[in-house]
Amino acid sequence: MSRSSSKDRSSSVPPSPQNRPTFPREPDLYTSLLSSRLTDTQDNGTFNNNGNPQATGSSTSPFLAPHRTLSSFGAIPTARLDDDRSSILSDGIGSNNGAGTSNGRKRQLMSTSELARSSGVKHPRLNYLSYYIPAIKWIPHYDLKYLAGDVIAGITMSSIYIPMGLSLASNLAHVPPVQALYSFAIVPIIYALLGSCPQMVTGPEAAGSLLVGEAVRHAINSGKQHDDDDTKNAIIAGIVTSICGVVALTAGVVRLGFLDSVLSRALLRGFISAVGFVISIDQFIAEFGLISLAKLEGVSHASSITKINFLFNHISDIHGPTALVSMVSLAIILGFKKFRTRIQDRHNWVVFIPDRFLVVTIATVLAAKLDWASNGIENLGDVAETNFQIRFPFKQANITKIREALPTAFLISVLGFFESVVAAKSLGSPIDANISSNRELVALGVGNILAGLGCGLPSFGGYGRSKLNKQTGGKTGMSSVVLSSITMFCLWFVLPYFKWIPRCVLSAMISSVAFSLLEEAPADIRFFIKIRSTPDLLMMFIVFTLTIFYSLELGIAVGVGLSVVQILKHATRARISILGRVPFTDPAIFKNAEEFPEEIVQIEGCLIVKIPEPLTFANAGDLKNRLRRLEVYGSTIAHPSLPRLRSDEHNRNVVFDVHGMTGVDGSGAQVLKEIVEGYLGRGVRVFFARGPRKGGEVWETMERAGIVELVRGGEGDFFEHVSDALKAMEAEEIVVERPASV
Template sequence: MSDAKPLATPAAASVTAAAAAGAATPLLTPRRSAERSRQYLNSRNITTLRPQISRTNTEPITSSPLSIVKRQDTLRSPTPPRGRTSTNKPSAEAPRRGLVSSDHLAATTVLDTYTPQRTSKLDFWTLLPYYVPCALWIPSYTLTAFVGDFFAGLSLASFQIPLSMSYAHALAHVPTVSGLFGLAICPIIYAVFGSVPQMIVGPESAISLIVGQSVEPMLLHNPNINPLDIAVVISSISGAILLGFGIGRFGFLDNILSSALLRGFILGVGVAMIVNSLVSELGLNKFLTADPAKHYHSPFDKLVFLLENRGNVHVLTAAISLVAFLLLVYFKIVKKQLIGAGFKKAIFFPEILSVVLLSVGLSTYFDWEKSHVAIVGKIQQLSFEMRMPFTGERMALTRELFSVSFTVAMLGFFESTTASKSLGSTYNLPISSNRELVALGAINIFGSAFAGLPCFGGYGRSKINAMSGATTVVSGLVMGCVTLFTISYLLPYIENLPTCILSVITTIVGFSLLEEAPHDIAFHWLARGWGELVTFAITVSATIFYSVEAGIALGLGYSLIRVIKHSTKSRIQILVRIPDSDTFVNADEPLADEMDTVLVDAVMEEIAGCLIIKVPEPLTFTNANDLKTRLGRVDLYGSTRIHPAAPRTRSEEMTRYVVFDLHGMTNLDSSAAQILKEIIAAYRKRGIHVFFTRVPATQHVRIRLRDSGIMAMTERHYVETDTGITCLHYFNELNDALMVVDQMEGMDNFSEY
């Protein structure tokens, strides 16, 4: 095919005249085959503009063109399914999806067609397993799986029952049966709605501590309040909040908490558990409430109390606590060594239950109660009748306990999510945060009807459950049934259990919470993660010196401030060219030499009279104002890192062209579009030409640029097609825009000459 002739239009004639006078000449590219085009382009000795053209954003010619080219043939390449390729040649009837230039297409493999599948309306039986997960595993459940789940459930019950009693008594300051009801009812409900097979729900140490810090001051000011009513209200409100969040699909909230915040909170809770337990382990409970004028609520206050009353320690109670603590530590060490040596069945040894039974036997034999050792005593037998949370006296507690309930809901959700994600990554399980929210909400609403403590998933016991052979949530169901049997028939046999033993169990759990903190602190210190360390310090300090609620509130507040600061900061880059190349880099960052292990500064080339601004992020109302501020600083200094108090280093005449590289701007809201339009209008008022390159092909971004009037304010370029001349507002490549800038500069220089 012969070369195309110049266009017989005044616009084309002006370009031809400019070329004859020595100005930069736009090339009229002929249509060729892929191989001939490649040979021609490799042999050319003049600058060309070869954009890849899309048929969107076209309009008639209304002014003199800046550049005219005739596009090469293009084909639309169908998108294949993953893993499929073909060597078949494309046909004219092939589905047309994305534009690919012919020279590029010749060097690539043509792919098969693919039609994406869309979700049609699903019937009830298809959706049922998603919303009620038990419908998925019940039809395929086997006797072999039940045997593993049964023994795993028994193993869990052996240490979770005394642990729940410990949480209720030593942390939540409610009757021990409240912890048992939470451990019994909630796993049964989770077996219906839970989606994580090995997850075990029950009372948590941190949650129980928050409940206790609400119960303690309320009972001090009003002894007539029933502690069980407080547990009912907190569990019901937190359950309703979680259920509402699950229905509203708020599962994304689990991403706002950093690991530093959670680790700091867990460390603070561990310290609080140890300090609070010391009061009971040393037999100082009666002195804690002896003076109504003094209040010891925070862990720091109780530490001061322990120092003040060190002379009132009950020796026998302290000795029992010390021996029980050493026994539990010894059993834990031996058990870990046996498991490490390959004796896997050692995991089934119930060390906590063994210490509890030994303590009950010794207390009964030696009658420790006569020696003034506090024991559990006769446990109040609660009936299995349902309790309505928002009636009578409980309704009056709702407003006072709402903030505490919200804290319980959020913290419990974050702890459960951490556990579910850890299990999901370990056992390759699909995890849905929204479904877990619904499940956690349901179990706490049902649990509150039986005065149970708030219950959530825990990673430690869930991991033990999986290691014990559990494959489904039936193990939790077995644990719940064993707990119900204990409530109904076995409580009278543990009346002589010393309460200090329950506190010792809490202390062991508290020390286990401290184990990973030193490693995390060392990691963030070596990685220079000062923000994480500050978050950690704020959370721990507030938890120890004030309360658990204050710790999570201040830590979360600081984390949100960091997130907001990060989202409102614009990350625009000033691009400059590496000498003797077509590579552009950020002018404010040192150049990373691939052969070096350190960053080194290099001399870059700046395009005379042209600022190249890269916007590598979505523009929203949060960062658009900062973009405007930073662009003003770039106009004054040529950099975003110069202090605003410095004298101006760039004159207005130094900026004649501004090229925006918008490759990373995948979103643009209306407020940001308004600010961007103001920026471009200010540039045009000063006679500065504005170019847009690499605009994302996202439909809503391009529509917003068009409807807001921004597209009409940018410089256009023209391309000759088979049907005529097409006007485009966007350049596909940065170099294409710079070529037009060179041509405009050449025309200006020629006219001045």
């Protein structure tokens, strides 16, 4: 494995600059970091400053004396180019106290400011701050060519979602309609300043508003307040919204953005479908003119099953004019949605038609001119015109309400964050912005905290309206600023005219949203049936059923609990496998013996085990059990009741292929040491192939744990390839190949 020094010297000459590869992202930063590190590059103790391999073990151990293939940079091993790139960048961003060594001495690392200056950044601190506050970057460099599209998109959003906000507040959250407008006035502009997705539109959502309504319903049913106490209902909404903001902000600060992967698609589809069903049943009462009767019988805040029973018992009491206006409004909204979907590919202008705004405007004008109220069609009524008041929710008088609102606020935060991140990542950005889940949490958290001070509704990003924003020309956060500005204008000047809006029309708008929540469920169900994913179907059914028959909180809580159990089961299962050699391959190829039994040959007297993942406390406990199954049965899926299928003669040597074992914690190292000790005690030689770099974190952990000493003391060793370990055994004349069928 040794190489001549002349070869090393010739290979270390860097190529000409024109032949060097370039990277599309941060070339200046990477090049400067690379050049600063080339002066004392080493492979964690494997190479010295002159690029010559150091003696790190016996000459029979290829892994301990790896060959060095130089890349076009002239000093970095090709096999480690990607790893070095990430490690250089991460090292450079670290502190100056030096992490890592060069020939046993500390390496001086560059600070973030030094890295920025070396890359030509004039104002490092401002550049650093602009990552967390994107408005610092996009506002000074705003391109006026985007202005027309942003303004049109903002107006379109306002015409559709301001009436929708009134519906969500009055019909789902059971708070004064103006509270939704406070959210639309505050959260979008905050998100425009702090959010990482310029085209995202934030605001109250149906699921979150319904959960706020559940909190209000709980307070009413417990006798702590009355249904018509708008002030106390608004305070509850403000408390829930503020807690949502605190939860989101805290999660973003401590970098919990990765949790958007915790909830499965089946769980969310089951819950969202249940929300759509619950909303539909709620709105039927208003659409049929049965609001007063429902309040009289005390079913306004009852379960969905109770409301269904109420509707069947009072079919004869349906108010004809109200039902007619509701059905016509709903038919227009749904019909235009279908029409727009069919022709918008050929005629893009159709997306600019604010169908909901037109329906609400026409219905409001007709209600005022024709006095629909005299015919029994209930209007929205006077909307509070009081000045905006800041109510700090976290005070002693609200302790009981805060404690009761915590579960609801947490669920809203989880659902809202998941939908926001999905929307942000699906939309992307016309200016190639970097979408960060953690920054999304911070932006949404700050926005909801401020909205909660005004007793607004919880607000998160929505894919539907964000997609419409993109389709109508929105390119930057300016469209959200326009939305907030128009909402403020409505709060100051248009509120008196809202009183003529028929409640049944607002209910029809909410019903259209509920149907959109339900329309994707059949496709998901068909897909899960097609791939025979019984666990996902069962998850959807459980969450949907519990939400319908019991409560929203119980449905999502059980769903999250089941998801966590699935994650833990997946994380604690050791994914080891037995390998066999594909005959007549040079270099030798090894495949999973269980998946490709007809393509491989077994190695007589040798068990080759692949560990494809980091070894931690979570999966180390299962490693011994699954390893024993491989020894006894040659498979990890064989049932323990079977008789022994593999004799001890086939396990005289064990080779661990640990290429995927990129990390080992204390528990994992302890279990691995016990396994090695057990083999050595039975006279079995242990080899490691494709193992960790000497000097790396995994190697040092194994060395400190005594695993390296045990392996070498038991006449084993560490090799660069599995075939090298087999050759070493073959040299001892203890390895014989035989067909897998024998």
